[in-house]
Amino acid sequence: MIEVEKLVKTFTGRRVLDGVSFAARNGRVTGFLGPNGAGKSTTIKILLNLIHPDSGRTLIDGRPFSRVSSPMRSVGAVLDARSAHKGMKAETYLRALALTNGIPKSRVDEVLAITGIGKVSKRRAGTFSLGMSQRLSIAAALLGDPHNLVLDEPINGLDPEGVKWVRDLCRYYASQGRTVLLSSHLMSEVALTADDLVIIGRGRILAQTTVERFVGEHSRHGVRVVTPDPDRLRQAFSAAAGITVADVERKEGDPERSRAVWITGAPVEAIAGIIARHQLVVYELVQERGSLEDAYMELTRGAGEYRTQKPSGSGAADVIDSAGVAGSAEDTGSANAAGGAAAAGRGRGKAR
Template sequence: MIEIQGLTKSFGRTRGGGARGTQAGRGGTVPGSAARRGAAGGARKAIDHVTFTAEDGKVTGFLGPNGAGKSTTMRAALGLIRPDEGSALIDGRPIGRIEAPMRVVGAVLDAKSAHPGRSAYAHLRALALTNGIGRKRVDEIIDMTGLAAVRQRPAGQFSLGMSQRLSIAAALLGDPHNLVLDEPVNGLDPEGVKWVRELCRYYASQGRAVLLSSHLMSEVALTADDLVIIGQGRILETTTVNAFVAEHSRHSIRVVTPDPAKLYAIFAHAAGVSVMPAARAAGDPAEGQAFRIVGADLKATADVFARAGLVIYQFLEERASLEEAYMALTHTAVEYASTVPDGRNVAIENRPQGNVQNRPQEVTR
């Protein structure tokens, strides 16, 4: 079990004026750090009182946009950076007080962590030797992670996907009770992604705790039981995947009609039902205007249209995708906004404002 309690960490200028934190594994200046600083130019919190538990027997999806604070939380929990406040316990103990850490927690934090001149086998063998793990386990792990064909090749010649497998191999080496995986599917091919998914499920089924970070809701929804969503260093929601799906899979009805006045009149006094204009979509009928109806039953709506004699050119049931619901939750907490070639701001414009049901153009069909 991984218990994270009030972890807070600022990078940049400290009270004493000196630089704090480490750039290890990041290769220099972190682009978003300036944007997260206060107006006075002082340190901003990369994570701010982050609290949650990754339970035994479960995969906990740790979800957030780029720069949200996932890696910082994981690194602080693993004792790789010192938090300003808060603590983390792994199986009831801080990492510094665990005698054989590789047997308690395995971590994938950086795909390119192996020495580039060292072969996959030599890398794993060195880790095993320093942690009292036998040669047999190294061979086992090499087979399990699909590295057998490249075991003697220097890690520096590995593709991102193979490097990711090597990181996963190192994490599994000590057969740990807890796994901390920071975006482990980055660079993996579909077969590799499926393998990581099954690995997480297998570890959880054995009563172990798996903390899995991702910025993709679709990935987490397929793998995780519990869900922790972070944005700009703060926990936005702690829930379960099932609860999130149930909450965000409410349907709406998309209608194209030449008679908007009659459509509005039909629902004028219907409590809990809202009718909103919707953006036209590719494939819409040439005539008529598009609307989205939220809060109405599909069959009852069809009946009422028939009785009222409303002409409709299109009648579709739609459901918001989980990814959209997640973006609706985190859209104000996006650290790195991107643009498309015509200059529109993707991170803002593609995200629903508030309830995903009220943003017709963002609901999938």
């Protein structure tokens, strides 16, 4: 079990962690999510005693990492895919790690087999592709058969088979009652892999929940309807208590002279019934569920460190915030509100 309690960290006068607390429990994969610069790596480095917090503490199975007697048996961590010495053969690197940590030599062959890099183990780490380097880092993390796995962006550079392998590995470790803390930018991947979710933005915890509950609470569920007669459609729904109809952007491929609306507040059957009773023409009626991606974007909008601009030559620059939602530079607030509805519409049936 990993416990993070009230961490505060300041770099050159800037507070990058501001009272961060969460727990990653045994038998669970905990997804640790946040935009660039949110404070994920800093938290993990403090956990591993690589840097010191201004205040607060971290515990691994009830103890600070500095007081753990067999660090590699307690925590296996992947912080940097290229951590192995470039001039060392993969096998030599793993053997040296095993030797200095009192781990039997036989375990090296086991982790080479688990990570699928046995065939290239005699090659120097510096010649490895990013994907192979990730596997080597994971092999090193697994050497001590640790009770806790801490993986910082472990799927960077992996091919789809590798991504699935990391997912299965995390699930397998959790199924054995171990703790897995998985930091990632990839919402869809976390949704497939994690049980619990910790979301951080600008050094503060924005949410700590389960993946399922988070999607249920934050994503918008509704029905997207494309119609040539939005006024009559609004009129038809005006008397229906609790149902709201909002304009959303048309999608490419929507028929000419049609409008798209987003209807919430009633099940799809009731909405379809009202449309039928009023004999309205609709070109499309689709029940859509927001995904974890949508919910995450809504929560972390504006919490990223970077703001970017569209590479367009069209005069007024479009600002894209770090959650990837575009809006006019003069009117970011209202554009973001519209973006929320549009974002909910994108996640057709993606929630797990």
